[in-house]
Amino acid sequence: MRRPLAEQLPSTLVAALSSAFGVCLLETTGVLAQVLAADSVTGSSATVAALLQVVASVFIVIAVYVGSIVTANTFATIIAGRTRTIALYRLIGSSASDQRRAVAREGLVVGAVGSVIGAVLGTAITIGLVSVSVATGVVPSHPYSYLGPVIALPIVAVVLTTWLASWIGSRRVLQVSPMQATGGAVEKSLDEAAGGRGRSVVAVVFFALGGALLVLGMVIGLVSPLGVLVGVVGGLLSFTGLVLGSPLVMPVALRLTGRMFGRSAPARLAAENAVRYPERSSRTTIGLVIGVTLVTMFAVCVESYQVIITNAQRAQPEVYQGVDRTLTVTVVVFSVLMGFSALIAAVGMVNNLSMSVLQRTRELGLLRALGFTARQVRTMILAESAQLTVAAVLVGLVLGTFYGWAGAQSLLGSITGSPGIVLPAIPLALLAILAVAAAVLTLVASVAPSRRATRIAPVAALAVE
Numbered sequence: 115m116r117r118p119l120a121e122q123l124p125s126t127l128v129a130a131l132s133s134a135f136g137v138c139l140l141e142t143t144g145v146l147a148q149v150l151a152a153d154s155v156t157g158s159s160a161t162v163a164a165l166l167q168v169v170a171s172v173f174i175v176i177a178v179y180v181g182s183i184v185t186a187n188t189f190a191t192i193i194a195g196r197t198r199t200i201a202l203y204r205l206i207g208s209s210a211s212d213q214r215r216a217v218a219r220e221g222l223v224v225g226a227v228g229s230v231i232g233a234v235l236g237t238a239i240t241i242g243l244v245s246v247s248v249a250t251g252v253v254p255s256h257p258y259s260y261l262g263p264v265i266a267l268p269i270v271a272v273v274l275t276t277w278l279a280s281w282i283g284s285r286r287v288l289q290v291s292p293m294q295a296t297g298g299a300v301e302k303s304l305d306e307a308a309g310g311r312g313r314s315v316v317a318v319v320f321f322a323l324g325g326a327l328l329v330l331g332m333v334i335g336l337v338s339p340l341g342v343l344v345g346v347v348g349g350l351l352s353f354t355g356l357v358l359g360s361p362l363v364m365p366v367a368l369r370l371t372g373r374m375f376g377r378s379a380p381a382r383l384a385a386e387n388a389v390r391y392p393e394r395s396s397r398t399t400i401g402l403v404i405g406v407t408l409v410t411m412f413a414v415c416v417e418s419y420q421v422i423i424t425n426a427q428r429a430q431p432e433v434y435q436g437v438d439r440t441l442t443v444t445v446v447v448f449s450v451l452m453g454f455s456a457l458i459a460a461v462g463m464v465n466n467l468s469m470s471v472l473q474r475t476r477e478l479g480l481l482r483a484l485g486f487t488a489r490q491v492r493t494m495i496l497a498e499s500a501q502l503t504v505a506a507v508l509v510g511l512v513l514g515t516f517y518g519w520a521g522a523q524s525l526l527g528s529i530t531g532s533p534g535i536v537l538p539a540i541p542l543a544l545l546a547i548l549a550v551a552a553a554v555l556t557l558v559a560s561v562a563p564s565r566r567a568t569r570i571a572p573v574a575a576l577a578v579e
Contacts, residue, residue, distance in 0.1 A: 125221075128188040129228025129272050130235065131461055135454045136177030136268020137236030141260050142447045143173050145244055149253050149443050168339055168525065172346050174264065178271040179350055180404065183357065184458060186279035187400050214281070221280025225273040233269050237261070243450055253443055317359030324352025328520045335524030336534060342525040349517050353407070356513070360396035365389045367505035374504070375497045380490050383481075384498035395502060401458075402506035403513070406548060408455035410514025411521065416448040417539035418522035426531035433530050456551070464559040478564075492564045499560035503552050511548070515540060 327348025335341030
């Protein structure tokens with residue numbers, strides 16, 4: 115079952131970005147390690163060397179985890195849009211195992227192609243960044259090395275998770291009987307999603323256990339930087355709990371944000387649509403939640419990092435003499451990571467919202483046949499997309515602020531001259547930038563696909579599969 119390039123491009127693009135994020139993350143960390151090792155002040159410090167090893171380990175885990183979640187979520191969205199088509203293949207005689215193998219092969223190819231492209235892109239970005247930094251005097255001139263064996267980890271992770279996402283995503287699709295190929299959508303309703311008690315319990319346990327480990331990591335961080343490792347495990351567990359429980363969590367946030375868009379017919383229908391099928395809404399929003407969480411986490415982490423180092427420098431200036439360049443380089447590295455995180459959020463959001471709109475052409479045709487004008491349908495889609503975006507941004511800001519603060523506190527809480535527990539430093543400019551960027555992306559991701567979908571005559575749209 116061959117798929118056109120237009121259907122494979124979104125998943126390939128996300129796989130490439132996930133791979134590029136992981137490769138750039140590890141390579142910039144490696145460059146930072148080389149800068150610190152060559153510095154006359156930090157190069158001889160055993161504490162700095164230990165901190166770098168810890169940070170590198172943390173970044174490896176983050177890179178692999180983010181790549182896994184983003185690619186799995188995007189491929190799940192694509193598979194959900196093919197439910198009826200795959201069921202039709204089964205109706206005309208294709209076996210469930212054949213269809214599942216075809217989907218898995220596609221996932222493997224997409225993951226392999228995307229990860230290689232991403233590895234080249236990530237390396238090129240790192241080299242370009244270092245060249246500019248050297249030219250501007252931010253980092254010293256040095257024969258930096260980029261290609262280490264560790265960059266294979268995000269590449270392999272993207273390939274495996276894309277393949278695994280296609281395999282798992284096809285399981286629910288292939289449970290649909292062939293006769294259901296002539297029926298409606300098979301997305302689970304709110305009541306059906308809430309019926310998965312086992313998944314809900316696991317999600318709550320993961321989230322609660324992860325939160326407890328984050329707090330424990332901050333406490334351990336007051337005596338040892340190894341507390342950040344405990345915090346990383348807590349962050350991964352808590353976010354995994356959020357992902358597993360997103361069909362239950364996101365409707366709550368969507369109900370709150372749905373009241374912001376008025377009581378007109380399109381706005382009310384948009385609010386109901388966002389809540390009616392929580393699995394679809396959670397798939398659409400979770401990519402943006404990941405991106406906003408990452409951007410906020412890195413921003414809060416670097417702000418808190420600067421506050422802790424500055425306070426320690428004031429308390430014991432003789433210990434921290436000459437660390438200003440190190441501080442500057444670290445800020446530059448984290449700024450790059452924030453930029454990459456924002457790019458992943460943008461592409462993931464545009465991909466998922468656009469695919470969601472185009473996959474609902476038949477549903478939109480039904481609304482047109484019932485009397486909705488094309489303008490009302492577009493207004494409904496824009497309101498629904500804005501509702502999803504606002505909910506995702508709010509959740510991401512809360513999570514990212516806590517994760518970034520916990521990360522900086524658990525890593526640097528025990529350094530010489532540290533003031534102990536500090537309040538999270540939140541860059542207010544970030545909030546304004548995220549709000550504006552989210553608004554622009556919502557327009558880009560929803561208006562163009564909705565125009566294409568509503569240009570089709572209502573009767574023709576009802577026949578679209």
